Amino acid sequence: TWLARGLKIQEAQIGLRQEMHKIGQRPTDVQQLALACRVDRLSSDILAFVSEASVYLGYDPSNESSSGESDAEDDSIAEEILEDIRSQRPDQARIPIPSSLGLARCKRLGLDRLRDQEIRLRAGQANDALHEIWLSLANKAVLFRTNVRLASSHAQTTRAWDKVHGVDAILNRHAAIYQACRQAMSHLGADDAMLSRYQPLRAEDLKVSAAAAMPNAQGHQNDRLAWFWSMDIPKDTEGSDWMSEFYRVHWLQAKATKDRWREEVEILKAEFQWTINFFNKRAEDWTHLAVDSQIKGQHGAASYAAGQSAMYGQLWDQCQISLASHHPARATRNISSPF
Numbered sequence: 607t608w609l610a611r612g613l614k615i616q617e618a619q620i621g622l623r624q625e626m627h628k629i630g631q632r633p634t635d636v637q638q639l640a641l642a643c644r645v646d647r648l649s650s651d652i653l654a655f656v657s658e659a660s661v662y663l664g665y666d667p668s669n670e671s672s673s674g675e676s677d678a679e680d681d682s683i684a685e686e687i688l689e690d691i692r693s694q695r696p697d698q699a700r701i702p703i704p705s706s707l708g709l710a711r712c713k714r715l716g717l718d719r720l721r722d723q724e725i726r727l728r729a730g731q732a733n734d735a736l737h738e739i740w741l742s743l744a745n746k747a748v749l750f751r752t753n754v755r756l757a758s759s760h761a762q763t764t765r766a767w768d769k770v771h772g773v774d775a776i777l778n779r780h781a782a783i784y785q786a787c788r789q790a791m792s793h794l795g796a797d798d799a800m801l802s803r804y805q806p807l808r809a810e811d812l813k814v815s816a817a818a819a820m821p822n823a824q825g826h827q828n829d830r831l832a833w834f835w836s837m838d839i840p841k842d843t844e845g846s847d848w849m850s851e852f853y854r855v856h857w858l859q860a861k862a863t864k865d866r867w868r869e870e871v872e873i874l875k876a877e878f879q880w881t882i883n884f885f886n887k888r889a890e891d892w893t894h895l896a897v898d899s900q901i902k903g904q905h906g907a908a909s910y911a912a913g914q915s916a917m918y919g920q921l922w923d924q925c926q927i928s929l930a931s932h933h934p935a936r937a938t939r940n941i942s943s944p945f
Contacts, residue, residue: 607726608662611655612703613731618648622697624775647894649696659702662720704788712794721794728791732804735784736834742777746770746814781807789803820884831856882925887916
C-alpha cells in the first residue's frame with residue numbers, strides 16, 4: 607500500500623544516513639558511486655511517492671506552485687520535501703504521511719482513517735524491528751561465545767571482531783528504525799497502552815547478554831533482560847536456532863533465581879521460628895531453675911532466675927507480636943512466667 611511504501615522509504619533513509627556516516631569524509635570512488643546510486647534510487651522513490659500523495663491526502667504536495675486555494679502550511683511541507691530532494695539530501699526529506707503532518711493537521715484534513723492505518727502499520731514495523739534486534743543480540747552473543755572467545759591468533763581475532771561490528775551495524779539500524787517508529791506513534795496520538803507496550807530503547811537495552819555466551823560463568827545472578835525480551839511475538843525462534851538457546855539459558859537462569867528466592871524465604875521463616883524456640887526454651891529453663899531454687903531456699907538464685915525467665919519471656923512475646931502481625935495463623939499462645 608501507499609503508507610507501507612512510505613514506511614519503507616523512511617527505513618531506506620535511516621540506512622542511507624548510517625551508510626554516509628560509516629564511509630566518513632573521505633570515501634573511495636567505489637563507495638561514492640554506490641552511495642550516488644542509493645541517493646538516486648531513494649530520490650526517485652520519494653518523488654514517485656509524493657506524486658501519489660494527492661489521492662490520499664486531499665492536496666498535491668508535489669505541486670511547486672502555490673494556488674490560491676492551497677493552504678500555506680501545506681505548501682510549506684511540499685517546498686521542504688522538494689528542496690531536500692533538489693539539494694541531494696533525500697535522506698533528510700520529510701515525506702507526507704500522517705506522522706509527518708502531525709495529529710492536529712491530520713484532524714484538520716480529515717485523515718483520521720489514514721492515521722489509524724499508519725498506527726497499525728507502525729505497530730507491525732515496531733514488532734519487526736524488535737524481532738531483528740532480538741536476532742542481532744542473539745547472534746552477537748553467539749559470536750562472542752564461538753568466534754571471539756575461541757580465537758587463537760591475531761588474524762582470527764580481527765575477523766571475529768569484524769563479524770561483531772557487522773552485527774552491530776544491523777543492530778543499530780533496526781534500533782534507529784524502532785526509535786523512529788515509536789516517535790511516529792507519539793506524533794500520531796497513539797493511546798497509552800500502545801506507548802507503554804513499545805517503550806523507549808536505552809543504550810543498556812542493546813547490550814549483549816553474557817549469560818548466553820558463557821552460561822556457566824559467575825556473576826549472572828543479578829543480570830536482567832531488557833523489557834522487549836518479555837514481549838510475546840510468535841515464531842521468533844523459527845528463524846534462528848540460537849534464539850531457542852538464548853531463551854533456554856535465560857529461562858533456566860530465571861528459574862534458578864526464583865528457586866533461590868524461594869529458598870531464602872524458607873530459610874528466613876525457619877530462622878525466625880528458631881529464634882522464637884530459643885527464647886521459649888531459655889524462658890522455660892530459667893523458670894525451672896527459679897522453682898528449684900525457691901524449693902531449696904536459695905532466694906537470691908531464685909530471684910535472679912526469675913528475672914532471666916522474665917527477660918526471655920518478654921523477648922518471646924515481642925517475637926510473637928511480630929509474627930502475629932505478618933502470619934497470624936502461626937502465632938502460638940504465650941507461656942507466662944510463674945513469677
